[in-house]
Amino acid sequence: MNGPFALPNPLIQAATLGDLRPLDLHLARWLGECAGDPTPGRLLAAALASHRVGEGDVCLELSTLAGRAPFPEVPDLVAPELAAWRSELVGWAAVGRPESIVAGGEPAPLVLDGADRLYLGRYWHYERRVAEAIGARAEGWAAGVDRGLLAASLAR
Numbered sequence: 001m002n003g004p005f006a007l008p009n010p011l012i013q014a015a016t017l018g019d020l021r022p023l024d025l026h027l028a029r030w031l032g033e034c035a036g037d038p039t040p041g042r043l044l045a046a047a048l049a050s051h052r053v054g055e056g057d058v059c060l061e062l063s064t065l066a067g068r069a070p071f072p073e074v075p076d077l078v079a080p081e082l083a084a085w086r087s088e089l090v091g092w093a094a095v096g097r098p099e100s101i102v103a104g105g106e107p108a109p110l111v112l113d114g115a116d117r118l119y120l121g122r123y124w125h126y127e128r129r130v131a132e133a134i135g136a137r138a139e140g141w142a143a144g145v146d147r148g149l150l151a152a153s154l155a156r
Contacts, residue, residue, distance in 0.1 A: 005033045008040050010077035011047055019071040024050040027120075031109055035094035041080040042092050044070075048079075049110060049118045058123045062086060062116035082116060089118065096121065098128075 007029055014020045028047040032038030048070060049060040066082035069075050079085060089095045089112050096108025101124075111124035119127070 005029060005038070007032070007043060008077075010040075010074050011043060014047075014071050014074045014077055017071070017073050019073065020047055020051055021054055024048075024054070031094045035092060035109075037092060039088055041085050041088045042094070044077065044079055045085065045089055045118055046094070046110060049120055053120055053123060058127055059113070059117045059119040062089075062118060066116075086112070086116065098124070 007025060011020065011025060011028065015022060015025050024047040027050045028038075028043040031046045032043055045060065045062070048065065052058075052060045062079075062085055063082055065079045066085055067079060069078050071077060080088060089110075090097070092110075094108060095110045095112050095118075096105065098111060098113050101107060101111065107121055107125075109121050111119045111121050113119060113124060
């Protein structure tokens with residue numbers, strides 16, 4: 001790349017219209033600069049993952065937007081088809097895989113979990129810790145329960 005890194009115009013237009021926050025654009029730009037190989041699909045995924053957190057979700061489900069324009073006001077901003085989008089993300093240095101991270105691999109700014117859930121790395125870790133804590137509590141609770149008494153109570 002020569003000169004300063006520039007985001008694709010449709011992403012900028014989405015922010016100008018208020019569909020994306022400036023923070024979403026800054027994250028996409030930063031990842032594009034730091035991780036390299038900033039394809040439009042990768043930058044869109046990064047911006048949308050950040051956007052979903054701003055909307056109160058912990059991840060972006062790629063399948064909900066694959067092959068579509070996420071913002072009707074910006075028809076030139078179209079997400080790749082799911083298989084192509086996923087393949088594009090798996091090959092990007094900014095995206096980690098859960099199995100690698102759990103095995104002691106480097107943390108990543110983005111985490112692709114399963115076939116289509118893209119997380120900001122921090123939120124993937126949060127969700128994982130919550131799930132582990134719930135699982136630990138559930139195991140502890142079940143160990144002290146009189147299952148016969150519980151079954152009889154439920155039958156009543």
